Amino acid sequence: MALATNIEIKARCADLAAARAIARRVASEHVGLDRQVDTYFLTRSGRLKLRESSLSGGQLIPYLRPDRPGPKRSDYQVVPVPDPPVLKRILSEILGVHRVVEKRREIFLCENVRIHLDRVEGLGDFLELEAVTDGTPAAEAAARRVVDQLMRELGVGEDDLVAVSYEGLLEARGGARSPATNRKPRPS
Secondary structure (H helix, E strand, O other): OOOEEEEEEEEEOOOHHHHHHHHHHHOOEEEEEEEEEEEEEOOOOOEEEEEEEOOOEEEEEEEEOOOOOOOEEEEEOOEEEOOHHHHHHHHHHHOOEEEEEEEEEEEEEEOOEEEEEEEEOOOEEEEEEEEEEOOOHHHHHHHHHHHHHHHHHHOOOHHHEOOOOHHHHHHHHOOOOOHHHOOOOOOO
């Protein structure tokens, strides 16, 4: 099974209400409000998170994405999980938990782009754009153009862009670590 691909950005958002008003204007659909708990597990490369979502249920999401600001490619897979607590317990024991991220996410759709307005516990307010693409160079270039246009419409400046995941931001702050499963990955 091939990985799915996004072109995406994450940015700090000084005014979530203003961003919401613009998102409502440009979006073709308002998906709704989602409460999410993402448990990130220790990995040697990439990221692996178990998402518990009020809208989508449980999902295991492995992904590869560079840590740099601005539009970037993310390769990922979304695997439905029928019993998230059981999988969380098993993966916590096997891999160890790196960080837990709790957020309230409002989701809008604009063509092939998901607009996320996030309030992240311990971090504040953010905006994400995720343009779904087939991974070909032409599709990625088109997705970057759409993301650039939405960044302008939403007033996202270069100084607002965030290079790392919420997990990385929490790590930099030293927050939301799970002490009971704080283990380093074992060497192969």
